[in-house]
Amino acid sequence: MKDFVITADSNCDLLPEYIKxxxxxxxxxxYDINGVTYGDELNLTPKEFYDKMRAGVMPTTMASNPAVIRETFQSYLDKGLDVLHIxxxxxxxxxxxxxxxxARELCEENQEAKIVVLDSLNVSLGEGLVVMKAVQLKEAGMGIDEVAAWIEENKLKFCVQFTVDDLFHLQRGGRVSKMTAIVGSMINVKPILVVNKDGALVxxxxxxxxxxxxxxxxxxxETQMGxxxxxxxxxxxxxxxxxxxxxxxxxxxxxxxHINNIMINTISPSIGAHSGPGAIGICYLGEER
Known part of the structure; x- marks a missing residue:
C-alpha cells in the first residue's frame, strides 16, 4: 500500500507542535493589513493581530495561493507520496x-499522482478535528481511500458552537445588519453561531x-454530543x-x-479578521449537525 501524507490549510488552527x-x-x-500581506513567511503573533483589530484596523483576507498549492503538492509527489488534503x-x-x-491539474499532468481533496465543511479546530481523526485512522493502518471514505461519511458529526463579543465584526462581514449591531451592542446581546450541514456559519x-x-x-x-x-x-x-x-x-x-482531553488554541487571523477579538468557539464530535 502506497504511503500518503495528510495536508490541510492554516485555517485548521491545529497547535504548531501537533503539526510538527x-x-x-x-x-x-x-490576510492583509494596511497593504502588507501576511500568512506565509511574514506573520503577526495572535496578540499583535488582535490588538491591531482592537485599535480599529480592519484586515482583509485572501484564500490560498494557486502557486503555493502546486508547489506544496508537487513536493510530496516528488517523494513518491500520495496526498490527502482536508x-x-x-x-x-x-x-x-x-x-x-x-490537485486536478497535477493529476492530469502526472497519471501516477494521487491527490484526494476533501471539503471538511467546517472551520477552525472543527476542521482541525477532522484532520486529527484522519491522522488517527492513518496510524491505525487505513489507506488513503479508506480514510477519505470514513471522513466523507462522518464529517457532519464534527460540530461547532460559536459566540462573538462584538457584533460590529459580524455586521462588517454581512452576517447582521448595522441596526442589529447597534441595538444589540446597546443591550449587550451576544449571538450564538453554528456551522450548518452546508458548512456555512449561521x-x-x-x-x-x-x-x-x-x-x-x-x-x-453537551446536548449535541449525545x-x-x-x-x-x-x-x-x-x-x-x-x-x-x-x-x-x-x-x-x-x-x-468530566472530560479532560481538551485542546485550546487561538483563532487564526484569516478567520479572526471576520470574528474579531473575543470570539470563542467549541469544536467537538457530536450527533449530526
Whole structure:
C-alpha cells in the first residue's frame, strides 16, 4: 500500500507542535493589513493581530495561493507520496476550489499522482478535528481511500458552537445588519453561531451577556454530543485573544462532563479578521449537525 501524507490549510488552527509531530502539510491562507500581506513567511503573533483589530484596523483576507498549492503538492509527489488534503469549508472560502483545481491539474499532468481533496465543511479546530481523526485512522493502518471514505461519511458529526463579543465584526462581514449591531451592542446581546450541514456559519440564537453566552455554548455542546460524551474524543476551544474565557469554558466542560482531553488554541487571523477579538468557539464530535 502506497504511503500518503495528510495536508490541510492554516485555517485548521491545529497547535504548531501537533503539526510538527504528525508532519501535517499546511497551505497558508492570507490576510492583509494596511497593504502588507501576511500568512506565509511574514506573520503577526495572535496578540499583535488582535490588538491591531482592537485599535480599529480592519484586515482583509485572501484564500490560498494557486502557486503555493502546486508547489506544496508537487513536493510530496516528488517523494513518491500520495496526498490527502482536508480543506476549510467551501461555503466560507475559495480555498477549497483553489486546492481542488491545483490537485486536478497535477493529476492530469502526472497519471501516477494521487491527490484526494476533501471539503471538511467546517472551520477552525472543527476542521482541525477532522484532520486529527484522519491522522488517527492513518496510524491505525487505513489507506488513503479508506480514510477519505470514513471522513466523507462522518464529517457532519464534527460540530461547532460559536459566540462573538462584538457584533460590529459580524455586521462588517454581512452576517447582521448595522441596526442589529447597534441595538444589540446597546443591550449587550451576544449571538450564538453554528456551522450548518452546508458548512456555512449561521445564527443559532442570541442571549444577554458574555457569561451567559459562554455557558450557553457549553450547554448546547453537551446536548449535541449525545453518546459521544462517553468517549475520549478531544474537545477543542478556540478564541480570539480571550484566553481567560477559554480557560473558563474548559473548567465548565471538566466539571460538567468530566472530560479532560481538551485542546485550546487561538483563532487564526484569516478567520479572526471576520470574528474579531473575543470570539470563542467549541469544536467537538457530536450527533449530526
Amino acid at each position: 509531530e504528525k508532519a501535517i502539510g499546511i497551505i497558508p491562507h492570507y 480543506s476549510f469549508s467551501s461555503a466560507l472560502s475559495g480555498g477549497h476550489s483553489n486546492v481542488a483545481a491545483g 445564527p443559532g440564537g442570541t442571549v444577554r451577556g458574555r457569561k451567559k453566552s459562554l455557558s450557553t455554548i457549553v450547554n448546547r455542546m 453518546n459521544h460524551k462517553n468517549g475520549n474524543n478531544p474537545i477543542c476551544i478556540v478564541h480570539g485573544d480571550a484566553a481567560e474565557d477559554a480557560a473558563y469554558i474548559a473548567e465548565l466542560i471538566k466539571e460538567r462532563l
